[in-house]
Amino acid sequence: MALTLRAVIDAARNQSPFFHKSRGTPDKLLGDELSTYQNELIGKAVLRDKQFLSQTATIVLNAGAGDLAATAGAGSITGLPGTVVNNAPVPIVAPAGRLVQVGVTAADGATVIVAKRVVSSATSTSVTSSGAARSVNGDADRLLVIVQGAGAGQYRRIVSNTADTWVTSTGADGRTWTVLPDDSSMMAVVAPVYDADGAAMVLDAIPPLEDRPAYLVRLSSAGVPFIDYVAPLVASVDVGLELPAAAEVTGGKVFCVDPDDGSAPLTITTIGQRFNPPDWPAVYINGGQLFLCGDAGDWEGIASLALEYVPVAPAFTAPTDYFLVPDTAKTALVAFAAELLMRRTLGQPGTPFKMADVQSADAKVERAELTFLGRLGIGRRARISVIQPG
């Protein structure tokens, strides 16, 4: 996908000399309307082809006492689900939630501080690259990434650095290299980007339950009402996983702990059948949240879930943002934006457009939309199946 909001707006404005933004239609207004229209297109496209724009959210089953909120304190090696605020990870005290993903390449949005260079030597707690000429401790809190060779794919937070050596662990903090880099390795220093968009989630307990304490109002000896925090009445409620904004969840599968057992289909059932689903393992979705059916025994031997869904495109926040729909939708998007621009110039001094022109532009949008949706059918028909897809 390489279609930016800027490209669509420019193409739409190029349709007429009267479509300059100083005529009263700012980019933001077009972006807002195109956000809505893109989701309308996605909705129509999903009706034609469920696999259109399908994305996968993974859910890791990580049930174990060591990961519960009660034990994941400072100094503990266990953790909690999290979110991201101002590009910094923040823990969420809950038995189920999102995982934080880390982007370490420029393509992910990370800032590359030191481009990839050869590792001269490494220990379990540090990496040296001769001639790097870094300012002392200038790279602290950034990430050192092994991008090639021995240990590739690992990254560690930088504790401190000299001109050519980066310390990545104190040795006692559990952050030593899993695979030791050597002089065959290449490294880079990056300022990472964090994301917790729901593409990866975790369940720390099966089923995830949450205590909801509530309190009786007691009376003191003087007859004054007070809350007795020592004696709450506690109710347990199921905790759901908040799914990414999805137009539709289209399917899923489970992966077993034992790789030899492979994967199996995931049953997505209704809330009414949650105690007696058509097949196991099963989940149900309620209010945009995913809940597991059954108890721990029903999920034994399962390591993770993969959920297929069609996303709701987020609103544009900058002209450089990308469309989720493919480039084949450009004609429809441009026609839609041009129709909007034309409509907004009606009645302005000097504008040559009349309502009939707007109606003609409307028809053009419909034609372009049908062409885009028609192309989806070509791809769908190409998939050979003995069962008529839903």
Add this chain to the structure above:
Amino acid sequence: MATTCGTIVQRAKAANVLNDSLGAVASEVLARIRAEQQEVFTRAAAVNRDFFQSAVSLASTTGGSGRIVDLTSLGVTPIYKPIERLLLATLADGTELNQVDAADVAAEYAPRFFVRGQSLVEVASDWGATGAVNLTLVYAYGMVDIDPAAGLEQPITLPDTWSDLLELPLAMYFHTRDDGRNPDELKELATQLGAWETLTGRRGAFLQHVMMTAGARFSRFQLPTPRQVGEE
């Protein structure tokens, strides 16, 4: 060499020998020249954004949000010409700033600014990292101000070839100050001067000059101007 206000007064007096005996106070004629010249630049900027165009880099105030660029600093700095009409504002990396209304700052994507009097004000922290930010402004410039309390040696900003746009109104002013003069003289001066709206006389010729000097321009859009007369 730029024509001075004193020369404008001399030429205006030369329109009629009767003007010689008029005792004109310097502050009075300087105020007339100032007002007339301001109108010339305002009219020119309204119909053409190129003829009196200039670019400058200005530093904002410091801070992390709501930073301000003071446009009046252009007028008091002799090397920069004062602003008459802002055309474009960009950050140091070339990113164009979007102008929004102070009451509707969400109308456009960041980076944004709104205009408060003679200042550009940053919306939120749109202009980037904390500290002073350099904005590059492209603008149609106006006249360098004339101080009515100073002397007649102050130069005008208009090109010398169009100085009669200031001389003729001053000659008309002298005429109206002197009771009993032949009204035909006033008519003749008014005809020579012409009118902005009808593009007649010297005023009309000046606007035509401003509009056509740069020739045809290739443009994707018909950009609206503040006024309809003589729109590009």
